Structure formats: structure tokens, C-alpha cells
Amino acid sequence: MKTRSLIAIGFALFHLCMIGCGALPWPLGAGRSGTRLVKIYGVWSGTAGDYAFYANIGETAIARITSINETGQSSSYDIGRTTSEVDLRLNSMLDMISGVDDADSRSRALAAYELGVNAHAQTVMVQFYRYRIPSMAAYTNGARPGLDEFYQAQFVRESR
Amino acid sequence: MTTAASLAQPITANRLGHIGSVARKFFLTPECAGSLAYLRIGLGVFLVVKSVILAGSLLQFYGMRGITQWSVSEAILDPSVIRLSWIAHWLQPIGIDDDQTVFLVFGVQALAAVGLIIGWQTRLMALLAWLSHFALENSAAVTSYGADQMAHVFLFYCVIMPVGHSVSVDSWRRKTPYPATVATRVVRRLIQFHLCIIYISSGLSKAFREQWWSGDAVWRLILEARFLRGFADVSWLASLPWLVAGVSWMILFLEIGYPVFVWPHRTRNWWLAAVIVMHLATGVMMGLVLFAWVMIVANVAAFAPRREVEGAP
Numbered sequence: 001m002k003t004r005s006l007i008a009i010g011f012a013l014f015h016l017c018m019i020g021c022g023a024l025p026w027p028l029g030a031g032r033s034g035t036r037l038v039k040i041y042g043v044w045s046g047t048a049g050d051y052a053f054y055a056n057i058g059e060t061a062i063a064r065i066t067s068i069n070e071t072g073q074s075s076s077y078d079i080g081r082t083t084s085e086v087d088l089r090l091n092s093m094l095d096m097i098s099g100v101d102d103a104d105s106r107s108r109a110l111a112a113y114e115l116g117v118n119a120h121a122q123t124v125m126v127q128f129y130r131y132r133i134p135s136m137a138a139y140t141n142g143a144r145p146g147l148d149e150f151y152q153a154q155f156v157r158e159s160r
Numbered sequence: 161m162t163t164a165a166s167l168a169q170p171i172t173a174n175r176l177g178h179i180g181s182v183a184r185k186f187f188l189t190p191e192c193a194g195s196l197a198y199l200r201i202g203l204g205v206f207l208v209v210k211s212v213i214l215a216g217s218l219l220q221f222y223g224m225r226g227i228t229q230w231s232v233s234e235a236i237l238d239p240s241v242i243r244l245s246w247i248a249h250w251l252q253p254i255g256i257d258d259d260q261t262v263f264l265v266f267g268v269q270a271l272a273a274v275g276l277i278i279g280w281q282t283r284l285m286a287l288l289a290w291l292s293h294f295a296l297e298n299s300a301a302v303t304s305y306g307a308d309q310m311a312h313v314f315l316f317y318c319v320i321m322p323v324g325h326s327v328s329v330d331s332w333r334r335k336t337p338y339p340a341t342v343a344t345r346v347v348r349r350l351i352q353f354h355l356c357i358i359y360i361s362s363g364l365s366k367a368f369r370e371q372w373w374s375g376d377a378v379w380r381l382i383l384e385a386r387f388l389r390g391f392a393d394v395s396w397l398a399s400l401p402w403l404v405a406g407v408s409w410m411i412l413f414l415e416i417g418y419p420v421f422v423w424p425h426r427t428r429n430w431w432l433a434a435v436i437v438m439h440l441a442t443g444v445m446m447g448l449v450l451f452a453w454v455m456i457v458a459n460v461a462a463f464a465p466r467r468e469v470e471g472a473p
Contacts, residue, residue: 002342004341004342004343005188005341005342005343005346007343008342008343008346008347009187009346011320012346012347012349012350015350016350016353016354019353019354019357020357023357023358023361039238039240040238040240043238043240043241044240044241044316045313045316046309046312046313047313049309049313050361050365051357051358051359051361051362051365052361052362052366053306053362054366054377054381055362055366055368055369055372056369056371057371057376057377057380057381057384060384060388062388080388081388081389082388082389083389083390084213084447085210085214085447085449085450086213086214086217086220086221087447088305088447088448089221089300089303089304089305090227090303092302092303092304092305093228093302093303096302105232106232106302109227109228109229109232110227112225112229113220113225113226113229116225131384131387131388133379133380133383133384135376135379136375136376136379136397136398136401136404137401139395139398140398140399145383145387
């Protein structure tokens with residue numbers, strides 16, 4: 001067998017082990033086992049990730065951004081509410097919110113962006129909602145889905 | 161006198177020899193890289209489509225002061241991984257600012273995607289596509305999702321595999337066809353095993369959740385698709401919970417059964433078709449079109465019919 005083939009076999013076995021560790025997910029490089037180099041290989045090669053796609057279908061989140069300008073006029077828009085690729089990605093960001101610290105961090109980022117692109121905005125309000133879904137039985141008995149606000153923050157532009 | 165032990169020895173040796181020859185044939189039969197072109201072209205198309213879709217929101221997603229500022233996204237990254245702030249820092253001395261860095265890396269990704277599709281300088285293009293995609297997605301980590309994760313996984317294979325050996329400018333310029341190699345066979349088997357691990361892992365992680373057994377998971381997906389994404393109103397399914405639960409079980413069966421049923425010739429094409437339909441359905445219903453595309457491309461590249469040098473299972 002050629003050396004190249006042997007290298008390919010060795011690499012494949014190592015890579016396969018890494019995929020298995022990632023899928024489990026084995027805490028490589030977390031101080032308990034594995035080494036830093038192995039962890040780096042896992043992250044760069046994509047083998048460190050697990051594949052629990054949509055294992056838990058929770059309540060998805062959306063955000064409402066409201067801008068108020070110098071004259072007190074307000075305008076608002078929602079993010080994470082359409083099938084567009086852009087909204088899907090924003091949805092992904094909002095779905096990861098767990099706890100007040102996360103919500104604080106995301107709302108600051110969204111408000112900073114809005115204040116940056118909207119020069120007239122003096123105040124920006126960020127509201128996060130979760131989409132409440134009743135069970136099939138509850139739905140049959142009349143319960144309907146809806147949006148529940150779970151976080152709200154207001155940001156004011158500082159005068160220079 | 162013949163003893164049981166002396167009889168068992170040659171039988172065991174024969175059986176081991178047979179297993180060894182089957183394994184050798186399965187893993188080490190030299191193979192042409194034909195079907196790998198699907199992976200290269202499919203991922204190139206993925207990057208081009210994604211680039212076109214996100215081109216209008218480039219700084220919104222990837223800019224230092226975008227919706228997810230670098231400081232927010234990069235805070236959750238492994239310290240070793242490449243990110244836009246590093247590249248901006250490297251380019252700063254030659255007068256390229258943060259926003260220009262985003263445009264530059266995005267341009268490299270788009271160029272590399274076209275290079276992958278046509279198969280020109282394939283290895284270099286795969287390397288550039290993999291690195292630029294990784295840097296961009298790391299700096300917008302909080303908005304990336306499964307499609308990006310899987311694209312990163314399979315772009316890495318494009319870097320290490322001979323994906324430019326067929327249906328490419330590289331192979332056309334070479335005149336003589338690339339030879340079949342054991343290495344190609346080994347790495348394609350690797351992708352196949354990787355897909356098996358992906359599906360069984362995904363299936364088992366769902367199977368541990370009660371909502372996938374009761375059908376509640378599928379019900380939630382349907383209502384989310386209706387309310388958030390304007391999907392057709394199929395809420396009447398609430399009166400047919402057995403049907404929703406049946407769809408849910410079918411997804412579990414498809415994913416968990418993948419490593420078993422995708423190998424035998426008799427079930428392979430059926431299983432692949434069912435998995436592709438599953439991805440298309442979730443793609444349309446949940447808007448996960450790019451994710452569906454990446455998974456379909458990987459399945460086709462890994463298990464599509466191919467030309468063998470010798471017969472293979």
C-alpha cells in the first residue's frame with residue numbers, strides 16, 4: 001500500500017474519532033480530557049460541533065425595535081418574523097437568549113445598531129417577545145398562539 | 161484423529177480472511193473522484209446564493225458596528241479561531257479599515273465560490289472559501305445557524321479531498337483523467353460515516369425529548385411556520401393528533417435508521433429520496449432552504465452512484 005493511502009487511512013480514523021467526540025459531545029480541551037491542540041483541530045475542521053438540530057422545539061423569539069425621533073414621532077419594525085434568510089439569522093440570535101444577561105447584551109447590540117443607522121432616532125426601545133404555542137389538545141379546546149413580551153429596554157442617545 | 165479445535169482453526173481463519181477481503185474492498189478499492197464534484201459545485205452554489213442574499217445586509221451582519229457587533233459575537237468564540245477583527249488588524253497598516261475588510265473577505269468568499277463551481281485552481285479556491293466563510297461566520301456567530309455549521313464541515317472536506325478531479329476546468333486542462341486512488345475512497349467513506357453520525361446523533365437527540373414522541377414538536381414547527389413565516393394554515397391537524405405524531409415518528413425513524421438503511425443497495429435510493437424529501441419539506445416550511453441544500457448536496461455527493469475501478473459494495 002502506498003504511503004499516501006496509509007496517511008489517508010490514519011487521518012480518516014482520527015477525524016472519525018473527532019466526529020464521534022463532537023457528536024457525543026465529549027468535552028475536548030475543557031480541562032477534563034483531551035488537549036488544546038485536539039480542541040483547535042475540532043473547531044477548525046468542524047468536527048467539534050454536535051448535531052442536535054431542532055431536538056428541542058421551544059418558543060421562538062422575535063424583537064420589536066421602536067425609534068422615537070426629535071419631534072416625538074415613532075416608528076417600529078419587527079425582526080425575525082419572515083422566511084427571509086436575513087430574518088432567519090436574526091431569529092437564530094433571538095432564540096439563543098436565555099436569561100436577563102443575554103437579553104441585555106442583545107438589546108444593547110440592536111439599539112446601538114439602530115442609533116448608528118438612524119441618525120434621527122433619539123430614543124430606541126427594544127422589546128423581545130416569545131411566541132406561545134398551545135398543545136394540540138389545548139388548541140382544539142380553543143387556546144390560540146400569541147406573543148408574550150418577556151423583555152423591554154429603552155436607550156437614549158447621549159448628547160455630545 | 162481430527163479434533164474440534166483443529167477443524168475450527170481453518171474455518172475461523174477462512175472467515176477472518178473473508179471479512180478482511182470484504183473490508184479491504186469496502187475501504188480500499190481505488191476510486192475516481194467523480195461524485196465529489198457534486199459537493200464542490202453544490203457548496204459553491206450555496207456560497208454564491210448566500211452571498212447574493214446577504215450582500216444588501218453585509219455590514220448589518222458582519223460589520224464591526226453591525227447588529228451583532230464583533231465584540232458580542234467574538235466573545236463566545238474559541239480563542240484559536242480566525243475572525244474578522246484579526247484580519248482587520250492585519251490589514252490596518254496598509255490603510256484598509258474595518259468595513260473595507262468585511263467587503264474584502266466577502267469578495268474573496270464570492271470569488272472562491274465561483275472558483276469552486278467551475279473547478280479552477282480548486283484546492284486553493286476551496287481553502288479560500290473555507291477560511292473566508294469561517295472568518296465571516298465566526299464574527300457573526302450569534303446569527304449563524306445549522307446551514308453555516310454544515311457548510312463549514314463540508315468545505316473542510318473540499319480542502320482535503322480531490323473535489324476538482326472531475327467536471328472542472330482543472331481536469332479539462334489536464335487532458336488525461338485523474339487516476340482512481342485509495343485515498344479518494346477512504347475520504348469518501350469518511351464523509352459517508354460522518355453523515356451517518358450526523359443523522360443518528362440528530363435522531364437520538366430528538367428521541368430523548370417527549371415532544372417528538374407526542375408529535376408536539378412537529379405541531380410547534382407547523383404553528384411557528386404559520387404565524388411567523390406565513391405558511392399555509394394547517395391548524396386543523398390539531399384534531400388529528402395521531403397524524404402529527406406519525407409524521408414526528410417518521411422523522412425519528414428516518415434519522416435514526418439512516419446508518420442502517422443507507423448502506424444496502426436495496427434500500428439506499430429509497431432512504432436517500434426520503435431524506436431529501438424531509439429536507440425539502442423543512443426547507444420550504446421553515447425557510448431553511450440553504451440548510452436543506454447543504455444536506456442534500458452532501459447526501460448526493462456521498463451516496464450517489466459512481467464509477468468504480470473494481471466492483472464495490
